[in-house]
């Protein structure tokens with residue numbers, strides 16, 4: 001709590017809210033530049049698209065700005081229709097969020113009551129814990145096996161009080177994936193009632209491994225499932241905040257009950273439709289990522305570092321000791337990466353795949369430091 005927080009707060013705010021660990025974001029470039037007097041920093045810390053937004057999205061926003069005095073359409077019909085068509089589902093199966101983060105919050109709002117449980121992985125995206133604890137839920141954090149979700153252990157952690165089970169596929173921050181066989185095993189192992197699986201595919205568009213399940217194909221398979229995707233990563237619209245969830249219509253209807261009516265702003269809606277149609281930008285983003293990933297993986301290995309093979313747009317590597325000094329030395333050289341202490345991985349650093357020049361600068365800086 002902040003030193004300015006008045007004492008009465010402790011009496012009236014629930015303990016489960018006061019104990020939520022704060023979300024730790026990547027350091028913004030402007031902050032680093034102010035602190036160190038640097039002018040040409042690079043940010044490879046938040047898994048953003050290094051190519052920027054789709055040019056078609058930028059153009060669409062430019063055409064729209066004169067309409068900013070009007071409220072957005074609450075149900076985002078154009079974007080929901082475009083997504084439904086693209087994914088081959090009904091419009092009633094799609095919900096939009098202010099980032100996919102918000103849909104996690106909606107799911108916890110609907111399904112988690114104080115004392116209910118949620119199962120997550122030990123080293124995974126921190127919002128899962130935050131949204132569950134916000135509603136008084138108890139998080140069961142399941143150890144990883146060789147940097148991967150252990151589906152048998154996840155299934156074993158489920159009890160009659162488990163309401164949500166979160167998987168990120170690929171996982172942040174390890175970049176590892178759950179295979180089709182593992183996912184099917186998990187779905188078959190879960191109770192048919194009382195639990196909802198949240199399958200977060202924020203990085204799904206980057207996956208190269210053909211053995212990775214597309215969770216959309218399992219939405220009607222028995223266990224209720226919410227698939228999350230986002231426009232923040234390959235579509236390059238992180239600043240606009242727009243993500244979506246796909247599930248069965250009855251479940252989407254429940255989530256809509258607690259969704260703020262204008263949660264996705266007009267520009268985000270318009271830009272997302274344009275970005276979805278901009279297949280050239282998506283293709284170029286994927287190719288840039290693949291080339292950068294190959295380079296980074298090879299160079300990190302050349303430097304003698306253990307890397308975790310990644311299917312996403314970032315790669316995580318181990319320093320055999322607390323990685324904080326290396327993270328800080330990189331900052332002083334104007335390169336922002338993520339030290340994974342807040343993910344429970346003190347010896348690891350995660351770097352987002354950048355453009356060629358950024359990747360070279362990062363490797364050059366790291367080599368000097370090591």
Ligand SMILES: Cc1ncc(COP(=O)(O)O)c(C=O)c1O
Pocket residue numbers: 046047098099100101102125168171172200202229230231232238241242243
């Ligand atoms: C696994 C995962 N899910 C979701 C998100 C957040 O996505 P959004 O920007 O759509 O809220 C992130 C962002 O880093 C992420 O790593």
